[in-house]
Amino acid sequence: MNILPLRLTAAEVRRRGKRLLGPVDLTLGTGGVTVIVGPNGSGKTTLLRVMHGVERLSSGSANWAVPDRDAQARQAFVFQSPIMLRRSVAANLRYPLALHGVARADQDVAVTEWAAKIGLSDALTTPAPRLSGGERQKLALARALIGKPQVLFLDEPCASLDGAATLAIEGLLRDARDAGVRIVMATHDMGQARRLADDALFVLGGTIAEAASRDRFFDRPQHPALASFLNGDIVT
Template sequence: MVTSILPLELRGAVVRRRGKRLLGPVDLTVGSEGFTIVMGPNGSGKTTLMRALHGLQRLTEGEAVWAAGMEAVRKRQAYVFQQPVMMRRSVRDNLAYPLLLHGAKKADARAAAEGWAARIDLTEALDRPATQLSGGERQKLALARALIREPELLFLDEPCANLDGRATRDIEALLKVEHERGTRIVMATHDMGQARRLATDIVFLLNGKIHEMGPAEPFFAGPATPEAGAFLKGDIV
């Protein structure tokens, strides 16, 4: 039986840059189930928190504690950026690369790539350079590239921020399926409607700290703090 990498705990996590505190102190536990949405105004620390959880951001103070060793953690989590990075290769090669990197046979990797291309409606683009895709197609490719190794935990930083409605619907549909299949998801978004559609729980950041968190339904029905209430109304906080 494979040991879970979760829960992940941030304990007293602080991030400073050039003497300025960007995040913290933060205490947060990411359990084994759920679709967590991280919300907050611009500059509240959403991206810094996501990067700290994933391990891309070094903590100035505190620690991130996983339930498994770092080798397992690196293999079983993935991160999708707001602006996806495309390798200068075909769509097929972009999809197959994570599997090849971890020792999969070329034929198996190509078959998996073709399967995922079908899921994200890019079969006809398999041999096109990934850099020629539209913004929505790139984001779907980045998401499929992250999911092709079946991570236990997926981080997404504003994945639909620059996309039209159709591309956003496609990505949300894919995320819902993966969540139902058991993938633990933590996602930052500025889109209130998207948060209502996807979240099981909310982390609301303000000034680099967790101002409020809990199940999504009561948060949206009646936030516990005036600041969260103002944010939900679209006011500046």
């Protein structure tokens, strides 16, 4: 059962009379990595939260190809500041599997495999909050992927990480994409956006000002504000 496409139609989010997002019309199809870029406060995180279903729309609609309950069970979200359960690394990895009713023996296999993938095989009994920032982010990503979601949303997953940790995260994301996971992520790192994107969205003032394939988006931007933004200029 494929939960995609996701269709946003005239989607708007308003708070205290202020419009934070919209109107947005967008169809998220299957396959690849969509990168969302734009100035601070432009609405990137709100757009991610709307797509994930944790931000209530003021008007418009967001519809998956399946009922919302089924869609929610087959997607995951990794936040900029990962939330660690106050448990061991192994318990953090095991948690989503237990929620999905995976047998204990199968949990053990998956935990061992994913701990190896993120370089934490020797830290399975370590309390997750004691990990370094890069290790916590890798654990958060592994915890999101261990349940085999169809869609993965990420909000600035490499913010404040050093180069080595960033490369490790990007490697995991490429592997996930190659395994068929649909990835949608916001980032301020234009180098990362170019490395990972199959297509990209430019969010400005709560609307999608431009959407295009990677090469056209970065090499032949159509919107003047996107051209300025990619040039390193301050865009508001």
